[in-house]
Amino acid sequence: MSNILESIRENPVIAAVRKETDLKRALESEALTVFILNGDIFNIKGMVDRVKESGKHVFIHVDFLEGLGRDNKAIDYIAMDVRPTGILSTKSSSIKHAMEKGIFSIQRFFLVDSLSYDTAIKTALAVRPHVVEIMPAVMPSVIRRICGELPMPVIAGGLIESKEEIIEVLKAGCIAASTGKKELWSR
Numbered sequence: 001m002s003n004i005l006e007s008i009r010e011n012p013v014i015a016a017v018r019k020e021t022d023l024k025r026a027l028e029s030e031a032l033t034v035f036i037l038n039g040d041i042f043n044i045k046g047m048v049d050r051v052k053e054s055g056k057h058v059f060i061h062v063d064f065l066e067g068l069g070r071d072n073k074a075i076d077y078i079a080m081d082v083r084p085t086g087i088l089s090t091k092s093s094s095i096k097h098a099m100e101k102g103i104f105s106i107q108r109f110f111l112v113d114s115l116s117y118d119t120a121i122k123t124a125l126a127v128r129p130h131v132v133e134i135m136p137a138v139m140p141s142v143i144r145r146i147c148g149e150l151p152m153p154v155i156a157g158g159l160i161e162s163k164e165e166i167i168e169v170l171k172a173g174c175i176a177a178s179t180g181k182k183e184l185w186s187r
Helices: 002-010 020-028 044-053 072-082 092-100 114-127 140-149 163-171
Strands: 013-017 033-036 057-061 086-089 104-110 131-135 154-157 176-179
Touching: 002 057, 013 020, 013 154, 020 033, 020 044, 033 044, 044 057, 044 072, 057 104, 072 092, 086 092, 092 104, 092 114, 104 114, 114 131, 114 140, 131 140, 140 154, 140 163, 163 176
Parallel strands: 013 033, 013 176, 033 057, 057 086, 086 104, 104 131, 131 154, 154 176
Antiparallel strands: none
């Protein structure tokens, strides 16, 4: 697990791939970590294998994976057959089961108000995912507070449009920023 975090810290820009056609660009980029945010039962293993063959870490957002249920059996299938570096999910039950299976897990939280902020903190402390991802990323003062309250590493993602915003997220205490903006995947 520590080698995954070291790799993320080494290059803190995570390529968030929304379409299979963008995977090639992510593989050619300097990003060492790839989040696959879309896929289905037919293409996910091939995409994961391509990322792994390139020497990069690959995480599947299981909430967006089509053709599989949203239950523990889907996580079991991903662990046994697809074998990514880890998963992302907004669902605590998916995170808990994945961690029981030994899968590196990133729990994603969307912050829209103080209630969602408080809920994210309470949930992260109860579930204890390996990493938390906070969205949207363009609120450094809030992210700074979260990084101060949580014992696990924090990633920020969503609405990042520039290198300067990535730098702000890192200064706020995050170990990385995930972005779908392809121009930011290389330094």
